[in-house]
Amino acid sequence: MSTATAVSPATPPAASAAPRQASTASATDRFSFPDASGHFGNYGGVYVPETLMTTLQELETAYLEVREDPEFQAELAHHLAEFAGRPTELYYASRLTEYCGGAKIYLKREDLLHTGAHKINNALAQALLARRMGKKRIIAETGAGQHGCATAAACAKFGLECVIYMGAHDMERQALNVFRMRLMGAEVRGVEAGQKTLKEAINEAMRDWVTNVRSTHYILGTAYGSHPYPMMVRDFHRVIGREARAQILAREGRLPDELIACVGGGSNAIGLFFDFLEDTQIAMIGVEAGGTGLERGEHAARFATGRLGVLQGCKTYLLQDQEGQIELTHSVSAGLDYAAVGPEHAFYRERGRIQFAYATDDEVLEAFQLCSRLEGIIPALESSHALAHAVKRARELGPGKLLVVNLSGRGDKDVEQVAALLGQRG
């Protein structure tokens, strides 16, 4: 089994020590990015108020230290195993495969992790890093509450003070997750500004951080924001791809033909993809939220209709109007409902290494039911985006090919919403 890979320390060369290669090279130099300025080619960077510059530099230094520290990595691997439930299975979805009549479909079961999704990998690791840095107070933002719950759980485990910012509108929609976070000892602060959702919650968390930098670490929930977050969050999720690689080799004796993952900020996708980037024969597809279609305000497919811009510390593809105002987004899944996408994805898309597609709400609801009925696994609506695309691709690829889908989370949180939606549709 893959236990050995799950506990092996992450030992990529430090970003600053990595060789700089010409950007004309194919994707064979994944450790060269981000560069010293925190850029993945034209994307990423550090766009924050002056007061946070030093803090982000300190964070980068501290992170690069623990990245090379076998003691930290061993401790993290221990907690990932004992508390989070790693390694997760690579599961052969035989009935879904049979139904599609094409490529063999494997599911990487991140849904089996504690708190129900991949997010605990990152929350646990950053909480450990904060403790190492001597910071006893944690803040985080949350949209639907998934990252808030993962962070609250990690803070409870390590005895850290925890404040979660959440849009007031989201608090109403996700009352149960608010209760869960409070049960685990977190203080949940409602944000009344603007649309009262995730974007405003992030702004408020940043404001808190600026005021309390000495005592506080900000656990950002996805591979987004200013350097070093996209790199750091990616590294904390690389365990997904490392395990999947060993597992598919043990199971099939060869690497897969294609990887598919849903993309909100991009953390579960880059976590799966990263350790396969240099195997250029393997296709990788990120699936965005197509919502009810590509009309303005009806989706969150940043690569389908977005343009380059800067939002919340990061230069990347954004959904924005002609004046650069951020557009409204919509998705049946809260976790993919964000106007910007992680910079590393923009970079590998430009290089042609990662391709992007989108799935509409209707296709997603279909895939949600299909996986539940055929496999006895209720997937998160986010993950159902990846499944919806996988169903199409399995048929196109045909028998004899291998497909690995990242099942980023479980759908228990979504059943009430799906029941209401299906009820409406008769």
Ligand SMILES: *Cc1c(COP(=O)(O)O)cnc(C)c1O
């Ligand atoms: C938050 C979430 C996502 C989207 O976040 P990424 O950073 O893009 O992975 C996907 N799936 C689940 C289950 C989530 O909770």
